[in-house]
Amino acid sequence: MHVVIIGAVALGPKAACRLKRLAPDARVTMIDQGARVSYGGCGIPYYVSGDISDVKELQSTSFHMVRDPKFFHGAKGVEVLTRKRADRIDRQSRIVHATDLESGDAVQFSYDKLVLAMGSRPRKLDLPGINLNGVFAVSNLEEAEGIRARVEAGKVSKAVVVGAGFIGLEIAEALTDMWGVQTTVVEIADQVLPGFVSADLARMAQKHMQEHDVAFRLSANVLGFAGDGRVERVLLEGEELEADLVIMSAGVVPNSELAAQAGLDVSSKGAIIVNSRMQTSDPDIYAGGNCVQVTNLVTGQPGYYPLGSLANRQGRVIGTNLAGGEAEFSGAVGSFAVKLFEISVAGTGLSPDAAKRSGFDAIHSHVVQADRAHFFPENELMHLEMVVERTGRVLGAQGLCAKGDGLVGRIGAVAAVLGDHPHVSVISNLEYPYSPPFSSAMDIVNAAANAAENILEGRTSPLSIAEFSALWDNPQRDFQVLDCRGQANAQPFLEKYPDVWMNIPQDELRERLGEVPRDKNLILVCNAGGRSYESQVTLEEAGVSGSRNLQGGVAAIRRSGMDI
Amino acid sequence: MHVVIIGAVALGPKAACRLKRLAPDARVTMIDQGARVSYGGCGIPYYVSGDISDVKELQSTSFHMVRDPKFFHGAKGVEVLTRKRADRIDRQSRIVHATDLESGDAVQFSYDKLVLAMGSRPRKLDLPGINLNGVFAVSNLEEAEGIRARVEAGKVSKAVVVGAGFIGLEIAEALTDMWGVQTTVVEIADQVLPGFVSADLARMAQKHMQEHDVAFRLSANVLGFAGDGRVERVLLEGEELEADLVIMSAGVVPNSELAAQAGLDVSSKGAIIVNSRMQTSDPDIYAGGNCVQVTNLVTGQPGYYPLGSLANRQGRVIGTNLAGGEAEFSGAVGSFAVKLFEISVAGTGLSPDAAKRSGFDAIHSHVVQADRAHFFPENELMHLEMVVERTGRVLGAQGLCAKGDGLVGRIGAVAAVLGDHPHVSVISNLEYPYSPPFSSAMDIVNAAANAAENILEGRTSPLSIAEFSALWDNPQRDFQVLDCRGQANAQPFLEKYPDVWMNIPQDELRERLGEVPRDKNLILVCNAGGRSYESQVTLEEAGVSGSRNLQGGVAAIRRSGMDI
Structure with missing residues (x-):
């Protein structure tokens, strides 16, 4: 049996090695258009930062062997061919048509089973100036080396990161923390980590990064990039940001064109569709990693999770199934x-x-x-x-x-x-x-x-920091804060905000119910939300309804950076 | 409704407070024979060590209020009566007969619902000298203060801890690390943490503690204690250990006598039997925490888990059910x-x-x-x-x-x-x-x-450190170690053990199969067990069967303290 694997970064090598362990006599050929294979792409921000000194460490095993073609041949019995670009799959004849990127020659690989592990690429926004020198993505080791070389040479004093997802924030930290680059993160959504955490947690994360000198532009549209050959400015609506380095991290798109051209099922969003055995619509062709969609186990709907961890687990499943086993990958819940x-x-x-x-x-x-x-x-x-x-x-x-x-x-x-x-x-x-x-x-x-x-169960009526912040910023201030902490904790707030802030410690509330205003929108606050919850129970019991309990209390207020 | 709770350390307070939040008009009386209530008993080793400076911290909320009767009255609406010993439950009349330990007077508490939260006590071994001054257990704050006072005053230079369970090991660390007390742990089983971890992990834990100057006597029986009024020596079979402090931590037994006397179902091991709603055989009497047994969710058999964490969760279930809710505690898997x-x-x-x-x-x-x-x-x-x-x-x-x-x-x-x-x-x-x-x-x-x-699935045949150690210590040495690491790593072992140690790096094994001896019991070794597993696959494929793969490899050998 000859198994051909297209793509040799994460899922490909895992599937290949698993297969060879289960079926040592299988012949496995893995091709990749890149010059380097089997690297930990998720480690790139730590290479850019300098935490990881040599890029080779991202390609090395825990026992310090570089995972290059020689390693795969000797240690794994897997043939790896780099700089080979797969151009077309002929499913009828079971042949992958490819190009040798060094010689330009056409090469062919006939397969009994095929694995598609082409991964994803950064979403490239079609913006003026996107191809200027100095505009990078965080997609592979070459880009990583380009960024690192530039900052290491002291050529970068100001950077703009486009996209406040995980990679964007990690890169912003790397540039700021280790290289002292003045970094601004631009995000089209109104919060960092959009879609992943609540507005409150996002606000806390952002505040922490601001304290470490990262600047943010939220709800901001990038219109383009300007500069004379090299990028010098990032153009936003009504603002220009100086930048001698731009990192694009506005998400990734699956590399599924090869599959689509071969007539395999691909979703409207461009991800290859697989079953729980990681087979495409052609049962002899498996696919996994960043080029496929899997079931979101929470919603039951299709989901897209471009994560090295899932690629590894799916690779193992594919390896087992290629060897005749019965492994399944039922889907993902989306941990991060x-x-x-x-x-x-x-x-x-x-x-x-x-x-x-x-x-x-x-x-x-x-x-x-x-x-x-x-x-x-x-x-x-x-x-x-x-x-x-x-x-x-x-x-x-x-x-x-x-x-x-x-x-x-x-x-x-x-x-x-x-x-x-x-x-x-x-x-x-x-x-x-x-x-x-x-x-x-x-x-x-x-x-x-x-x-x-x-x-x-209706025992407490919560108020989020975002909701509290909106009420607080409204000049009307049509509410009364009832601080349920001890007097010493409440005092500074009582002095600063005498009109809206009052204090009855939770353990005195039962005896001091008469002091509670009945005609106000009450917001209950304590250090972390526990005593305010207990106070709410006491108030409800006493017939004072409609109060809201600030979840996370003063601890959450402080961490969110609310100016209060 | 009047709810009486016997025991006010962990489960009792949790049940009381939860009930009051759900049913604020319920009347709750909690009695305890101790002078102090609602403390974190699991923190005692850290108070003994001095990590926690004041014992009050174990009784305090996260916002630094001491959980005393006044706190429970004001903040929780729960009446707490200390120094009241429950003597007898009259289920017919629904009365708890008790003694006021201060005045000696008899007192009675009539209840509608009763909660048994008496906890456990240290297993007291019936040994000569067990009552000598200087023999402690780690059962309550008074004992903790006694130990701490003694070490703090510099009166302890040598200590013996009886029992190598969690508490015993924690106390051994506390005495050694912070006070420089020469400490020996005596354990009747042949490993530390018996019943909780494998012999290999136990060996690693023990070795680490030995490196921090804790001594051990395993498979050792304590025959008694000797001294003139104060403990001076611990008597083992064939050995005497000097000690001016002895800590007994040989497990705990549930305080279930009150329940048994009242005719409630109690197991042969002395734990109160409850259903998943935490009701005893009398549906008006609930019980939980260290005095009950719950289902072991792995075996389906009764289990006993004296842990503050489970007491808290069970307390919440009891509070909910007392308020008319429908909460269940289905059992425990036994995390530690x-x-x-x-x-x-x-x-x-x-x-x-x-x-x-x-x-x-x-x-x-x-x-x-x-x-x-x-x-x-x-x-x-x-x-x-x-x-x-x-x-x-x-x-x-x-x-x-x-x-x-x-x-x-x-x-x-x-x-x-x-x-x-x-x-x-x-x-x-x-x-x-x-x-x-x-x-x-x-x-x-x-x-x-x-x-x-x-x-x-039979793809690898494992060897544990304990098994390897037994083979190694046998003078016959009827085996051959095949070191699958790189030559540089293997070299020191090749020089030291030329008769039993050989080296073929895993990535060269396919080409060097001819060098593998076919007539030896092969033990495959690498750094951590991964390359030796791959080598085993290669050997099996080549018809060399029967080898064993040392799980954890040299990393496990080193950590276990094996002298190799």
């Missing part, structure tokens, strides 16, 4: 994580907005709690939001915390069950390992589920 | 975590031994991999074992890593699905959030499942 300077942001499943867009009637909790026992030294506040449908079904979770692995652990635990459409009570009782140095007896992942349940 | 100096050990479900004892025919993988992308700076090696039944069902996972939260996150993710009896392929595709600073594209949690699957 990103480090931004001193914080981590991570999530899984649907954000509040994504849930709404998918037609779910959902609420979300926002809990602030120490990332380990609050009495354990060196704990950090974690923010965790749980998105839950009115039926009680959990749709997603997203959070933000200090850097470190604690947040990713909680998100990983939710991700593990999310595809099973868990009821919120499943997360309430999720058994995250407990010990004071690592977690809380009632851990934040449980607390976020409990808080969501309390909202669903 | 423990910090030991610079490392973490964590697990969930069944260890290899526990699986065997429960009658499962199971195997386990042992994978060593970086805790984040191997090309990301500052990664650490993580060890992860996955215990899988021959049917492919995952029974548990345990691991060891540098301190930090990465291991706990992976274990939490497995724990989240473990009660659903997942097939190993579920963990293979588990979507732990991927980004190089936090995890790997093929993360260790997936890799451990993949490795287990490879064992199950």
Whole structure:
């Protein structure tokens, strides 16, 4: 059996090696148009930053062997041919027609089974000046080397990053943190990480990056780029940004043209359609990684997840099936994580907005709690939001915390069950390992589920930072803040905002109910949202209804950068 | 409705507060024989160590209010009565007969619903000298203060800890690390953390603690304690250990006598039996926390999990049900975590031994991999074992890593699905959030499942460190080690053990098959187990069968402290 694999970055090598382990006598040929193969593309921002000194490290195994054609031949029994561009698939004759990019010669590869692993490419916006020198994408090692060489040579003092997704933010950090480049991120949406986290978490992430000298232009349209041969300015509506470096990170598009031309099923969005065995509409042709769509296990709809992690898992499934096995990849819930300077942001499943867009009637909790026992030294506040449908079904979770692995652990635990459409009570009782140095007896992942349940059951009426901010910025200020903390904590706010801020500590509220105004829109506030919730219960019991509980409390206000 | 709660440490307060939030007009009286209530008992080792300076921190909320009776009255509307010992429950008349430990007076509490939250007490071994001054347990704040006062006053130079469970090891660390006390842990089993981790992981944990000057006596029976009023010596078989402080941490027993005397169902092991709504055999009496048994969701058999985390979750379930709700606690998978100096050990479900004892025919993988992308700076090696039944069902996972939260996150993710009896392929595709600073594209949690699957399907024949160690220590040395690493790595071993050690790098094996001895018991070794697995596949294909693959490779050998 001869298996040909087109594309040798992530999924291709995984499928090839798995196949060879299961069926050592299979003949496997993997071709790629690039000169270098099997690299960790997700590590590019850390190469640009200099955290990773040599680009070879992205191509190396954990035991420091470079994964080049020689390595694949000797260690894996896989033949790798670089600089070969696949041009056409002849399914009738089972031949891949290709071009040798060195010699220009036509070459052909006949196959018994074919694997399409062409990945994706950066979305190229059709803008004036897009081809100017100095406009890069973060798509491969050559681009990465180009960016790094330029900053390393001290040729970059101002950079503009277009797109505030993961890669855009990572690159902005890399440029600012290690090279002191004055960097501005331009995003067409009105928040960073659009579609991935709520407006509140986005605001917190953005504020943190601003504190590390990254500038932002949100809701901003890039009209083009200007410069004399080299890029010098980025043109926005009503503004020009100076830049000697531009990084385009406005998403990626699947490389599916080859599949479409061969008559394989491709979605309207350009992703190759595969079944759970990762077969295309031609059962002898498999596909996976960034060029395919898979089922979104939360919505049941097609989803597109260009992630190296999923490519690896799908590659293993393809390798098993090529060897005659019966492996399935049922879909993805869409987990992600990103480090931004001193914080981590991570999530899984649907954000509040994504849930709404998918037609779910959902609420979300926002809990602030120490990332380990609050009495354990060196704990950090974690923010965790749980998105839950009115039926009680959990749709997603997203959070933000200090850097470190604690947040990713909680998100990983939710991700593990999310595809099973868990009821919120499943997360309430999720058994995250407990010990004071690592977690809380009632851990934040449980607390976020409990808080969501309390909202669903009408026991608390939440207010988000975005909602609070809108009320606060309205000159009318048609509300009264009831601060439920101790007097010492409330005092500065009472002095600054005597008209709208009042204080009754939660543990005195039962006795001081008479002081609560009955004719005002009450907003209950405490440090993190716990005491304000308890106060809301007390008020409701006393017949004072209609109050709103500021989720995340003053901790969330502060972290969001609200000027208050 | 009047709800009486006996016990006010963990579950009691949680049930009381939850009930009051759902049914603010309920009357709740919580009694406890202790003087202090609602404290984080799991934090005691960190108070003993001095990490936590004041014992009040264990009793405080995250916003620094001490959870005393006044707090419960004002903030929660719950009446707490301390120093009241419950003596007898009259279920007919619905009265709890108690004694006021201050006055000695009899007091009575009539109830509509009753909650039993008496917790557990340290297992007290009936040994000569057990009551000597200086013999402590880690059961409550008074004992904690006693230990801390003694070490703080410089009165302790040598300590013996009896029992190498979590608390014993945590206390050993506390005494050694912060106070420089020469500490020996005595354990009757032949490994630390017996029942919780494999012999290999136990060996690694022990070695790490030895490097931090903790001494161990395994398979050692304590015969008694000697001293003149104060403890001076611990008597073992054939040995006496000097000690001016002894900590007994040989497990806990549930405080169920009150329940048994009242005719409620209690197991043969002394734990109160409850249904999934946490009701005892009397539906008006609930019980939870360390005095009850719950279902082990992996085995389906009764389990006993004295953990503050489960007490909190069960307390919430009881509070909901007392308020007329319908909450359930279906059982536990048994997650745990423990910090030991610079490392973490964590697990969930069944260890290899526990699986065997429960009658499962199971195997386990042992994978060593970086805790984040191997090309990301500052990664650490993580060890992860996955215990899988021959049917492919995952029974548990345990691991060891540098301190930090990465291991706990992976274990939490497995724990989240473990009660659903997942097939190993579920963990293979588990979507732990991927980004190089936090995890790997093929993360260790997936890799451990993949490795287990490879064992199950007969593609690799594993050898554990314990097995290898036994072979190595046998003077016969009836085996040949085939080192599959590069020559430079293998060289020191070739020089030291020329008779049993040979080297063929994995990527040269296909061409050098002729050099492989056919008449020897081959043990394949590499850095972490990956290349030796690939070599095994190549050997099998070439007709060389019967080799064993040392799981975890040289990394596991080193970490286990094997003298090689």
